[in-house]
Amino acid sequence: MRAVVSRVSWARVVAGGERTGEIGPGLLVLVGVTHGDGDAEARWLAAKVAGLRVFDDDDGKMNRSLAEVGGGVLVVSQFTLYGDARKGRRPSYVAAAPPELAAPLVEAVAEGLAAEGVPVARGRFGAAMRVESAGDGPVTILLDSARAF
Secondary structure, eight states: OEEEEEEEEEEEEEETTEEEEEESSEEEEEEEOBTTOOHHHHHHHHHHHHHOOOEEOTTSOEEEOHHHHTOEEEEEEOGGGGOBOSSSSSOBOTTBOOHHHHHHHHHHHHHHHHHTTOOEEEOOTTSOEEEEEEEEEEEEEEEEGGGTO
């Protein structure tokens, strides 16, 4: 699994004209799933995001986690994280998992974050979504479970 994690002042997602998820200060997490990913990768990603110390402490150092600052998470599926644009001009998405594998794993990440006590909002899997956010920092981290196992 891959995730792009951005610290935000706020974030929201709109699908089909309907706001499906919204958070105040916290993390916007774009999640991509590849072939062979499973529950272990989803658990790893949820725990990693929940524990990331990317929020400022009283000394202005990034030393606090979501739980410590009371932040929320907006989880949005993002198959394009597995786009390969090394050849040509049109990315290939063959490394992205099919929806029947990816959807439950993206949901498992969201559920894992909720189990860590983090308020979670979600996008709508497979929908054309408009994701809006106000970056804070900016702080953006790339996580890849392939480098963790």
